[in-house]
Amino acid sequence: MAQDDNGGHELTTANSSAVEHARAGDPGTAVIVQDAVPNPGFPTHRPRITDINPVKQRRAERVVYTLFYLSIVGSIWAIAAYMMFPIESSDPGSVRLNTLFIGLGIALALLAIGIGAVHWGKALMYEQEGIDLRHPVRGSEVTIERAVEIFQEADQESGFSRRTVVRNSLIGALIAFPLPAIVLFRGLGPQNQNPVTLLSHTMWKAGTRLTRDPEGTPIKATDVTLGSAFHVIPEGLNETPDPLEEKAKAAVLLMRLNPADLNVSPARKTWNYNGIVAYSKICTHVGCPVALYEQQTHHLLCPCHQSQFDITHEAKVIFGPAKRPLPQLPITVDAEGYLVARSDFTEPVGPSFWERN
């Protein structure tokens, strides 16, 4: 007899009875591995109260479908709460009420489905233990037939087909549960306007001054020295009703390069002013702010997924997952020497999927 180094299994060299047993399968010098702990088998079956008392069984059934109906109520309540407690941008307390009541509805919907399903399994489904031996992945015809039988047995035991009220209430609860998500996600988008049109334009227009972010002070062309970079917002942005939403589209980076370093296509000859160029700060990958400017290489780096844009070549992508250049804002100066936009961006800013519409 020997002790196994790894598992602590007791190994027994083939003794006479084992040899006798093994001869049929030619064991050679094999050792017989015995379980360290003998298999205790199944515990004695004890019927539940619902197995022997039909009244208790009906009561359990009522509890289960009541829970599923409660889940439906929770889902509907979450939708109603979304409409009854809207978020007002001027009232921070409305955010608390909105999330509190929507959260309560979703929690009730999810909890009631979970508790109902567990109670169904514990109180109503037949208790029956079975042993399934391991086998190759592809089952034989016999196995497949057995699988069908198991499904039929499971259907019989759970009463899925027979207990139609319970089953239908569960189906109803599962259908109702995702509905709040549809309403909530729709609420993230613009309500009364086409989102594509809305996101295709920013508040830049001809004559809008370029101002410092966040102060909003205008920038003269003479303020922008060679190699410098400015974070820019349109003049008047801070006075709009939704400055953050406007800024999310209109934020710009302004840089001054030696005009000789710029490779400008014929259509963009007038878009820079003595080497001062302005590009959208919203990354064309998934919209992070492209805020890192390498002055020596004239590369802009997006810190989210490391896309790099070459300012000397109209912000074309030279590295990373972004698929198109940063849109350029055409600029010039006004009569007082302040930098102004010539127009809005000529293409949508931000993630590239908008160009596919």
Ligand code: FES
């Ligand atoms: S958002 Fe800029 S690289 Fe991903």
